[in-house]
Amino acid sequence: MYVHTDYHTHTCHSDGQGTVDENAAAAVRAGLRAVGIADHGPASLFGIGVPSLSHFARIRREVDRARRRWPQVRILFGVEANLISLRGDLDVPEEMQNDFDFVLAGLHPYVRPLSLHDGLALGCVRLMERLSSLPRSKARAKNTDALIRAVYRNHIDVITHPGYRIPVDTRALARACAEVGTALEINSSHDHITLEYVEIAAAQGATFVIGSDAHIPDRVGRFERALALAKAAGLTPREVLNAEDRP
Numbered sequence: 001m002y003v004h005t006d007y008h009t010h011t012c013h014s015d016g017q018g019t020v021d022e023n024a025a026a027a028v029r030a031g032l033r034a035v036g037i038a039d040h041g042p043a044s045l046f047g048i049g050v051p052s053l054s055h056f057a058r059i060r061r062e063v064d065r066a067r068r069r070w071p072q073v074r075i076l077f078g079v080e081a082n083l084i085s086l087r088g089d090l091d092v093p094e095e096m097q098n099d100f101d102f103v104l105a106g107l108h109p110y111v112r113p114l115s116l117h118d119g120l121a122l123g124c125v126r127l128m129e130r131l132s133s134l135p136r137s138k139a140r141a142k143n144t145d146a147l148i149r150a151v152y153r154n155h156i157d158v159i160t161h162p163g164y165r166i167p168v169d170t171r172a173l174a175r176a177c178a179e180v181g182t183a184l185e186i187n188s189s190h191d192h193i194t195l196e197y198v199e200i201a202a203a204q205g206a207t208f209v210i211g212s213d214a215h216i217p218d219r220v221g222r223f224e225r226a227l228a229l230a231k232a233a234g235l236t237p238r239e240v241l242n243a244e245d246r247p
């Protein structure tokens with residue numbers, strides 16, 4: 001299987017190290033057909049996210065410049081948005097979502113929730129998780145429910161790294177994603193992504209996108225771990241939307 005597009009790369013506009021231009025150059029070196037710039041939304045705390053929603057205009061201008069410089073690769077302007085409420089709100093509001101070439105969204109620790117209530121229930125912030133009186137199974141059900149609401153309420157192309165640091169019910173999430181046409185990510189950077197997750201999601205009819213989640217340019221287009229999982233689960237390019245059979 002050949003993965004032709006890496007939708008999931010970060011730059012120094014959020015918590016990555018390279019510039020848009022450097023990620024584009026790395027994509028050319030890696031032989032990719034397209035690369036997505038997907039910096040963290042503004043609700044990510046501690047400088048992990050972009051400083052504000054208006055900052056995306058600046059990233060967009062850099063993407064435009066990089067497009068002129070690197071015509072041999074398609075450069076896509078995207079975002080990795082955060083889930084910030086139990087109702088499924090993202091930190092990139094719905095009316096802005098069409099400004100992007102694609103929208104990734106996921107649950108992250110260290111996120112400013114829409115309200116204290118949302119934060120406590122979602123365990124958005126590590127501290128809140130400890131303060132929260134919810135047992136783990138209940139927290140998992142709430143996280144899952146909020147993610148599913150987000151899938152129905154927004155224009156999300158891919159849910160990133162389900163289960164990373166915040167537990168979710170893969171089966172229920174995958175069922176909703178399959179219905180709406182939102183893909184699930186097989187993230188190549190996180191060890192918690194297991195074969196079991198891929199198999200359970202595939203059994204619900206979910207589609208997948210393989211992502212590097214590169215935070216340095218050298219990791220752009222590096223999919224070894226995700227590809228091994230996809231192969232072990234018996235996935236083909238029919239289920240993996242950014243892959244095709246190697247000619």
Ligand SMILES: [Zn+2]
Pocket residue numbers: 080106108160161
């Ligand atoms: Zn993420």
Ligand SMILES: [Zn+2]
Pocket residue numbers: 008010080160213
């Ligand atoms: Zn990421």
